[in-house]
Every structure is written in structure tokens, then in C-alpha cells.
Amino acid sequence: MSLIASKIAPSIVVFGGNGFVGKRICQAGINAGFSVTSLSSSGVPPKPVVEEDSQWISKVDWQKANVFDPDSYKKHLKNKTSVVHSIGILFENSNYKDSLSDSPFSFLKKFNPLGANPLKKANESLTYEKMNKQSALILAKAYAEQLLESNALPETKVESPSFVYISADQGFPxxxxxxxxxxxxxxQQLKLDYENIFRSIIMRPGFMYDETDKKSVRSVFSTLANIGNKIPVVDLLVRPSISTQKVGISAIRRIQDKKFSGIVFLDAIVNNY
Structure with a gap:
């Protein structure tokens, strides 16, 4: 096999690629010339919000998989440049995403900054431990196993592979x-367990909003963040918000930088560096 033929084309798998953040990572990947596969529980592509969305959506390979069952997606991880974990929950409640699609004011009526979780648990299986942590570690383990298996053969060796984890800057009241x-x-576990297998890229965005969705509750938090930039007391509670588009572009840049590993802090995402 020739050297040219043996090179692995840049390709990524985004688990949760049809979600709020994941779809913008898919978009940034397509725009950067990557081959992009989205894995999700439904396997259904997101609905276009603007005309531009239809173009990149048609170029993504949309597949159905269960993050807790590696056998359902191992084949999609083979020879991939990077795997992105973009799933999780903000509240331990299966209905909170529906609440976020309500008007900003209806959500804020449910939001009590001084009390406990404003949304009661509707599904005990949707816990932070399971969705935000264990799902990432299961996916990372499956990717590591694929890399160790594939890298035994020179023609399928993936150079400078990376695992991107969408974390968070901090919480909010x-x-x-x-x-x-x-x-x-x-x-911490990603760094400890896989330091010699892949580059761990930890994205720490603030509260996120979509640039094309001007009417959502996310815009309210964006406004609060802008106020916080001018009023120090508010800034202690509300960190700068960030668009999912910027998060996607920032993640792809770190994947392309074959020497980068570690944390991408909020300020770096906000300021495009």
C-alpha cells in the first residue's frame, strides 16, 4: 500500500451530533473538511434552522447508537481521527429540555436561584453520574480499544487521535x-486512564446559546452575561455565555492542532484563541 493510500483522512464521530451543541460541532467539522459521523439514540438529523444548515446536514452520516452499548457503535469508531462526547444533562430531569424550549419567562418562573433543583426528577435513570460522567468514560474506553487494535497495523494507524469532552466552565445559581x-x-478520569492513547481535549464553555435561535431562554442568559460584564457583582454569578457555533469551531481547531491536549477555557473560546 502506498504512503498516500495509507494515510487516514481526517474524520470525527460526534456522539450527540443531532443535539444542541453536537450539531454545531458537526457543522464546524464539515466546514473544516472532515468526514463527520453523528451517533445518537435516534439517529435522526436535526431540523434546519437556517438555509445554511441544510447544506452541511446533508454531508453528515447520521447513525443510531446507544452510548452505553459499545457494540452498537464500535464499527463507527474505527480509524477515526477524533471522537467527541456531546451528550449530558443540565438537570436530573427528563423534561428540562422541553422547559428550555418554552418562552424565557415561563422557564424563569420555574427557576429559583436560591432553592434546590427547580425541576423535580421525572426519570431516576437520568442522573449526572450516568449521563455526564459514565457515558463519557464508556465511549472513551470503546475508542481507546479501537485505537489499540487498529494501530497494530501501519496502514490503519491513526495519527494524534483525540477525544473531545464537552465539560463546563462553572454552574449557575x-x-x-x-x-x-x-x-x-x-x-480527571479521561486524563488518568488514556494519557498515552489519545489526546484529551476538555472544552469548558459557559452557558450556551445558538446564534440562530434568538427567542430561546438561552438569549436571556446571554443578556444576563452581558450585564455581568459591566456589573462585577452580577459577573460573580453569571459568567459570559458563548454560542454553540463558537464552541464547535474551537473544538475542531484543537482537534486539528496535533500537539494540543488539555483544557480549553471559556476565555479562549470567547476570544477565538
Whole structure:
């Protein structure tokens, strides 16, 4: 096999690629010339929000998989340049995403910054431990196994592979401490277990919003963050928000930088470096 033929083309797998953040990572990957595969529980592509979305959506390979069952997606991890974990929960409640799609004011009525979790658990299986931590470690283990198996053959060796974990800068008033705790535990475990197998890239965005979705509750937090930039007291509670588009572009840049590993802090994402 020739040297040219033996090179692995840049390719990524995004688990949760049809989700809020994941779809923008898929978009950034397509725009950067990557081959992109999305894995999700439904396998269904997201609905286009703007005309531009239809173009990149048509170029992504949308596949159905269960993150807790590696046999359902091992074949999709083979020879991939990078794997991105972009799933998780903000509240330990299966209905919170529906609440986020309500009007900003209806959500804020449910949001009590001084109390406990404002949304009662509707599904005990959706815990921070399971969704934010264990799902990432299971996916990372499956990817590591594929790399160790494939790299035994020169023609299928993946150069400078990476695993991207979408973590968080910090929480916000009213959010359970378990959210950030499980994120940090996952970060630490990825570094300890796989330091010699792949580059761990930890993205720490703030509260995220989509640039094309101007009416969602995320825009409210964006406004609060902008106020916080001017009022120090508010800034202690509300960190700068960030668009999912910027997070996606930043993640792809770190994948392309074959020497980078570690944490990508909020300021770096905000300021495009």
C-alpha cells in the first residue's frame, strides 16, 4: 500500500451530533473538511434552522447508537481521527429540555436561584453520574480499544487521535453541585486512564446559546452575561455565555492542532484563541 493510500483522512464521530451543541460541532467539522459521523439514540438529523444548515446536514452520516452499548457503535469508531462526547444533562430531569424550549419567562418562573433543583426528577435513570460522567468514560474506553487494535497495523494507524469532552466552565445559581462535580470527575478520569492513547481535549464553555435561535431562554442568559460584564457583582454569578457555533469551531481547531491536549477555557473560546 502506498504512503498516500495509507494515510487516514481526517474524520470525527460526534456522539450527540443531532443535539444542541453536537450539531454545531458537526457543522464546524464539515466546514473544516472532515468526514463527520453523528451517533445518537435516534439517529435522526436535526431540523434546519437556517438555509445554511441544510447544506452541511446533508454531508453528515447520521447513525443510531446507544452510548452505553459499545457494540452498537464500535464499527463507527474505527480509524477515526477524533471522537467527541456531546451528550449530558443540565438537570436530573427528563423534561428540562422541553422547559428550555418554552418562552424565557415561563422557564424563569420555574427557576429559583436560591432553592434546590427547580425541576423535580421525572426519570431516576437520568442522573449526572450516568449521563455526564459514565457515558463519557464508556465511549472513551470503546475508542481507546479501537485505537489499540487498529494501530497494530501501519496502514490503519491513526495519527494524534483525540477525544473531545464537552465539560463546563462553572454552574449557575440554582444548578445542583452534582452537575459540575461529575464533569470534573470525568475530566480527571479521561486524563488518568488514556494519557498515552489519545489526546484529551476538555472544552469548558459557559452557558450556551445558538446564534440562530434568538427567542430561546438561552438569549436571556446571554443578556444576563452581558450585564455581568459591566456589573462585577452580577459577573460573580453569571459568567459570559458563548454560542454553540463558537464552541464547535474551537473544538475542531484543537482537534486539528496535533500537539494540543488539555483544557480549553471559556476565555479562549470567547476570544477565538
Amino acid at each position: 440554582g444548578l445542583s453541585k452534582g452537575y459540575l462535580q461529575t464533569k470534573r470527575e470525568a475530566e
